[in-house]
Amino acid sequence: MELTQLVEQIRRKKSFLCIGLDVDLKKLPTHLLETKDPVFEFNKAIIDATHHLAVALKPNIAFYEALGIKGWESLKKTIDYINEHYPELFTIADAKRGDIGNTSTMYAKAFFEDLNFDSVTVAPYMGRDSVEPFLAFKDRHTILLSLTSNPGAFDFQTKEYAAKPLYQNVLETSKNYVNSENLMYVIGATKAEYLKDIRAIVPESFLLVPGVGAQGGSLKEVCKYGLNDNVGLLVNSSRGILYASKGKDFAEKAAEKAKDLQLQMASFL
Amino acid sequence: MELTQLVEQIRRKKSFLCIGLDVDLKKLPTHLLETKDPVFEFNKAIIDATHHLAVALKPNIAFYEALGIKGWESLKKTIDYINEHYPELFTIADAKRGDIGNTSTMYAKAFFEDLNFDSVTVAPYMGRDSVEPFLAFKDRHTILLSLTSNPGAFDFQTKEYAAKPLYQNVLETSKNYVNSENLMYVIGATKAEYLKDIRAIVPESFLLVPGVGAQGGSLKEVCKYGLNDNVGLLVNSSRGILYASKGKDFAEKAAEKAKDLQLQMASFL
Numbered sequence: 001m002e003l004t005q006l007v008e009q010i011r012r013k014k015s016f017l018c019i020g021l022d023v024d025l026k027k028l029p030t031h032l033l034e035t036k037d038p039v040f041e042f043n044k045a046i047i048d049a050t051h052h053l054a055v056a057l058k059p060n061i062a063f064y065e066a067l068g069i070k071g072w073e074s075l076k077k078t079i080d081y082i083n084e085h086y087p088e089l090f091t092i093a094d095a096k097r098g099d100i101g102n103t104s105t106m107y108a109k110a111f112f113e114d115l116n117f118d119s120v121t122v123a124p125y126m127g128r129d130s131v132e133p134f135l136a137f138k139d140r141h142t143i144l145l146s147l148t149s150n151p152g153a154f155d156f157q158t159k160e161y162a163a164k165p166l167y168q169n170v171l172e173t174s175k176n177y178v179n180s181e182n183l184m185y186v187i188g189a190t191k192a193e194y195l196k197d198i199r200a201i202v203p204e205s206f207l208l209v210p211g212v213g214a215q216g217g218s219l220k221e222v223c224k225y226g227l228n229d230n231v232g233l234l235v236n237s238s239r240g241i242l243y244a245s246k247g248k249d250f251a252e253k254a255a256e257k258a259k260d261l262q263l264q265m266a267s268f269l
Numbered sequence: 270m271e272l273t274q275l276v277e278q279i280r281r282k283k284s285f286l287c288i289g290l291d292v293d294l295k296k297l298p299t300h301l302l303e304t305k306d307p308v309f310e311f312n313k314a315i316i317d318a319t320h321h322l323a324v325a326l327k328p329n330i331a332f333y334e335a336l337g338i339k340g341w342e343s344l345k346k347t348i349d350y351i352n353e354h355y356p357e358l359f360t361i362a363d364a365k366r367g368d369i370g371n372t373s374t375m376y377a378k379a380f381f382e383d384l385n386f387d388s389v390t391v392a393p394y395m396g397r398d399s400v401e402p403f404l405a406f407k408d409r410h411t412i413l414l415s416l417t418s419n420p421g422a423f424d425f426q427t428k429e430y431a432a433k434p435l436y437q438n439v440l441e442t443s444k445n446y447v448n449s450e451n452l453m454y455v456i457g458a459t460k461a462e463y464l465k466d467i468r469a470i471v472p473e474s475f476l477l478v479p480g481v482g483a484q485g486g487s488l489k490e491v492c493k494y495g496l497n498d499n500v501g502l503l504v505n506s507s508r509g510i511l512y513a514s515k516g517k518d519f520a521e522k523a524a525e526k527a528k529d530l531q532l533q534m535a536s537f538l
Contacts, residue, residue, distance in 0.1 A: 022372070062368060062375035068383040072341045096368050098392060099331060100419040103291070106331035114337040123367060123392045125414055127421025145394055150369040152396025155442055161430035173424055 001118045002139055003206070006090050007230045009055050014266035016231055017258060018056035018092065018208065019046070020238030021078065022063050027243050029250045039067070039074035042250075044081055046242060049251035051086045053258040056234050058092040058208075079115050090234070092143065092208065093117040098126050104133040112140045119143055121186060121208070124170045128177055135179035141206075142183055146170050147198070149188025149211030167194075171201045184208055187226070189217025189235065195225035206232050212261075213240030219261070223268040231269065237261060270387045271408055272475070275359050276499045278324050283535035285500055286527060287325035287361065287477065288315070289507030290347065291332050296512050298519045308336070308343035311519075313350055315511060318520035320355045322527040325503050327361040327477075348384050359503070360387045361412065361477065367392040373402040381409045388412055390455060390477070393439045397446055404448035410475075411452055415439050416467070418457025418480030427463075436463075440470045453477055456495075458486025458504065464494035475501050481530075482509030488530070492537040500538065506530060 010016050023039045032038040047057065059078060064071035082089055097107040097120060104122075111120040112134075119141035122134055134142040147157055147167040157167040164172075174183055187198055189211035198207070207226055211217035212235055219235060226233050237257075245253035279285050292308045301307040316326065328347060333340035351358055366376040366389060373391075380389040381403075388410035391403055403411040416426055416436040426436040433441075443452055456467055458480035467476070476495055480486035481504055488504060495502050506526075514522035 060368075060372055060375075062366070062372045062379065065379035066375040066383065068379070069338060069341050069345060072338050076338060094368075096366065096392070096395075097331070099329075099363075099365050100417070100421075103329055103331045106329075106335040110331065110334035110337070114335065123365070123394050125392050125394045125425060126365075126417050126419060127424030127426070129419050129421040131421075148369070148395050150395060150398050152369075152398040152400075155396030156394060156430075156435065156438065157396070159431055159438075161425075161435065162428055166425065166430065166435070169425065169428070 001090055005088070006055065009088055009090070010231045013052065013055055013262070014269055015053055015055055015262040016233045016235055016265055017054040017261050018058050018234045018236040019050055019054045019241055019258065020058045020060055020094065020210070020236050021046070022060040022238045022242065024063060025067070027246070029246050029248065031248060037074055037077065039064070039071065040077045043074070043078045045251040046254050047082060047086065049255040050241070050258045051089060053255065053262045054089070056090040056092055057082055058094050058236055060238070061093055061095040076115065079117060083116055091118045093120040096121050096123050096145065098123040098130045100126065101129040101133055104130050108134045108137060112137045119184065121145065124174065131174065132178050135177060135182045137182070140182065143208050144170065144174055144183055144185050146185040147187050147191050147194055149190045149215050149217065153188065153191065168197065168201060171198065175202065186210070189222050190215055192218060192221035192225065195222065199225060199228065203228060204230070204232070206234060208234045208236065210236040213237045219264055227268065235265070270359055274357070275324065278357055278359070279500050282321065282324055282531070283538055284322055284324055284531040285502045285504055285534055286323040286530050287327050287503045287505040288319055288323045288510055288527065289327045289329055289363065289479070289505050290315070291329040291507045291511065293332060294336070296515070298515050298517065300517060306343055306346065308333070308340065309346045312343070312347045314520040315523050316351060316355065318524040319510070319527045320358060322524065322531045323358070325359040325361055326351055327363050327505055329507070330362055330364040345384065348386060352385055362386040362389040365390050365392050365414065367395050367399045369395065370398040370402055373399050377403045377406060381406045388453065390414065393443065400443065401447050404446060404451045406451070409451065412477050413439065413443055413452055413454050415454040416456050416460050416463055418459045418484050418486065422457065422460065437466065437470060440467065444471070455479065458491050459484055461487060461490035461494065464491065468494060468497065472497060473499070473501070475503060477503045477505065479505040482506045488533055496537065504534070
């Protein structure tokens with residue numbers, strides 16, 4: 001997908017909501033467990049109920065891998081369903097991949113070619129030749145971890161490094177990678193106070209912001225410093241939407257939660 | 270697997286060779302392409318021919334993911350074959366995973382429970398709560414990226430950070446993680462000159478060393494500073510062994526290359 005299509009969709013829907021599909025069998029409505037593929041049935045219902053409120057969907061790959069081959073099949077059916085029925089939705093494989101050059105090329109093929117995602121999240125630790133193989137795919141996007149939403153972010157990312165915090169070095173260095181126009185960044189909502197510095201380094205990039213909801217980040221704070229002329233934000237919510245109800249009304253309740261967030265977002269646009 | 274079993278195996282075989290199963294369909298012997306599962310048939314033949322020369326096997330997960338569900342099936346068959354026929358071999362899922370706590374738990378389940386690997390490689394960028402969920406599994410091992418073998422390692426890992434290179438901070442910080450006795454580290458063979466400093470920080474840890482062979486690292490240099498009282502090294506070779514021949518003799522030629530490396534290793538023990 002081209003970025004202009006994503007921006008157009010955000011303006012039309014008045015939403016920059018990304019829904020994280022972190023599907024945990026233990027949390028699914030019990031009536032779905034009797035179906036042949038509960039994970040896919042759950043995703044399908046959530047997607048059908050929320051597609052007009054969200055602009056992006058983000059399956060968290062770990063939750064599918066933990067189910068083995070069956071999980072990989074549910075993932076494939078989910079992404080195929082999105083691409084067939086809602087091709088306007090921006091899809092994110094939340095996979096946190098990254099390895100030496102020829103191996104990163106294989107991961108890029110897995111997510112961009114075999115599964116046909118619009119984007120994938122990538123860890124920066126291994127540097128340039130671990131990221132550029134992803135960037136080489138036209139109209140596909142690489143979302144690099146910069147400042148994550150979890151407590152462990154303080155172990156390395158925020159510490160001083162060459163007179164700057166490491167996460168700022170990741171932003172500055174990656175701007176010089178070949179095809180860096182295909183880069184976006186993960187910035188945790190729980191670190192909203194850092195967004196002013198971040199926007200000084202990457203004023204135009206899209207930021208994928210997890211951590212609103214279960215992790216405690218504030219949408220208002222994120223918007224205050226994070227919005228740019230193209231909106232430039234995708235704010236993710238997973239558990240807060242997916243598990244709003246464990247009954248037969250789970251999709252309806254999920255849509256209500258998504259609508260709440262969409263309305264808040266509309267007020268900032 | 271307990272570490273004492275790994276060390277005993279190394280002493281008995283006079284080898285600390287790890288064979289990387291980076292299986293690329295384009296490089297397989299052509300006669301295998303007619304079989305139902307060429308990737309598994311290739312792995313099976315390589316494993317049967319080399320199991321007495323190596324102590325560890327390391328499927329590179331990207332190469333399987335790039336083949337979609339079929340690749341995931343080949344991976345499952347490969348690990349099951351190893352665990353059934355050669356349970357003494359230490360198995361490494363080279364996956365470079367790492368995410369916020371509940372997601373890392375899912376990745377750990379995928380590799381330690383569903384696939385039953387002895388160990389998995391993990392990226393440190395997200396810090397403590399992205400690593401500890403892996404460490405929580407008894408007699409399973411987490412191999413943390415510290416100083417990788419690729420050129421991109423110089424982007425962040427070797428740069429000064431809190432008055433030390435970042436990779437040293439990763440070693441020092443991770444030593445304090447809960448269950449850090451289950452930690453090993455990836456140290457690229459192309460960075461052998463750094464091993465003296467590394468051994469000063471983690472004298473007892475096992476190091477997984479890729480980069481001998483195709484990437485140009487020297488086994489002699491690695492051994493000079495890397496060996497400890499328990500050997501403490503697993504040296505990986507992938508392409509140099511797997512693709513020694515494209516003919517029907519591919520497994521025999523792979524065993525010859527493995528034997529060459531094993532004999533060199535024996536001379537350092």
